[in-house]
Amino acid sequence: MVNVALAGATTGFGRTVLLNFLDYNKDGKHNLILLSRNAQPDLSARGIDVRPVDYANHQQLVSALEGVHTVLSVIGGGPEAMESAQLALIPACKEAGVTRFAPSEYAGRTNEGVDLYAGKEVVWKAVQTSGLEYTRFACGLFMSIMATGTPKPMTVVGEREGLKSGEEEALAGLRPWNFVINMKAGTADYPGDGTAPMVFTDMRDVALFVYRALDLESWPEELGMRGDVKSFKEVVEICEKVQGRKWLTRNNSLEELKKQSENPGKQFYNQTRVGLAQGWGMVGDELNKTFPDVKPITCEEFAEKWWSGVELDEPSWGEDVAFM
Structure with missing residues (x-):
């Protein structure tokens, strides 16, 4: 079992990932935790451990991450909000003893040349120097x-x-x-x-590949899916x-x-x-090769x-x- 926390999974693509995780995890293989700014009674009722967080409160973040093995960031919204929230998460993960972290990427094989994605590069560099095990999930369009x-x-x-x-x-x-x-x-x-x-890549298939990646003993720097x-x-x-x-x-x-x-x-x-x-x-197919049954x-x-x-x-x- 992996204690996996999802950050930013209450709306949009993140919610799609979370709801699909619930379907895949009916056997209770993993303990699903949601980091949320607000209470989510509907998700709590479905067995998700909802933990309130204020990304500006470092100690609260550290406490919310207690016992977590893997953090998946699916934080969306504006570039500045995505950057600041993830830059707050990374040191909190390190202090709380989190093992693995995946930033909110889910796009092409690079962010270069797209001004709106400059914040993603800042986060990526912070992840690379964090001391955490990490990967970049890439799915193309x-x-x-x-x-x-x-x-x-x-x-x-x-x-x-x-x-x-x-x-x-x-x-x-x-x-x-x-x-x-x-x-x-x-x-x-x-x-x-x-x-x-x-x-x-269909967003539901993205969720499935990422869920299956939780079973890997270690993560390489890049995990692409097609x-x-x-x-x-x-x-x-x-x-x-x-x-x-x-x-x-x-x-x-x-x-x-x-x-x-x-x-x-x-x-x-x-x-x-x-x-x-x-x-x-044109992203890689590492996860397709690892999980050919998908x-x-x-x-x-x-x-x-x-x-x-x-x-x-x-x-x-x-x-x-x-x-x-």
Whole structure:
């Protein structure tokens, strides 16, 4: 048994990880602890040890981490909040005797070139010099970007979790986001010519791989996982087949994307697209090799599940991009 504490797991992607951990841990193999700023009676009722924390209170953090072996940070929110909370966690983990720590990464193989991720690099360097065992979980792009706008109804799982729509279930904690592809409008705003390969991983599969990683005796510095390897162009071809219509697409040169990055409102979107065109999203498959019995959902399966049989208008450019 591992005493594992999750930080930042009350909303968004973090909550998806936590709820899936509950499903995987029905045999009580691990003791699940939630570090939360507020009481979570619904989660306490499900057997989670909820421990209140104030990230500005070092001694309270140390006390909350007593007896914890592994800390998984899935802290989200703004860059400054993510950075400050994790920088508070790291020394508290060390003082409390925590063995392992995984920072809130869950993206590409590097954070370089994306200004919004500068805080992640600060945290990563602090982890590397902390004396804790650590790893960087990398999953490429969340496959949930293929979920925005689906009118499909919830499954039994969504009903059980009290979700409001099939879209909310498909998004799995990601906010509605038309990043490069717009599933409802049938448009794709490619980085480069859209042919760069990258990893797409469903957030529920991310949770499963991370849960299985708790069983490893030691963690290497990098633990990548791959749901599916596709280019945006290949994803569009899948969607055209599933939706039964021809999409509108456009290429964007890296020079143009870099120029557009000078606009603060579009900086993250365009810096990320440059990174993806240059291989930022092609993460490793260490966890796939370690746990070959895990069969993550593919882009085609995801598209079939959430877009097959849906009546859609002819593709049209419009408000097709959410920059943040």
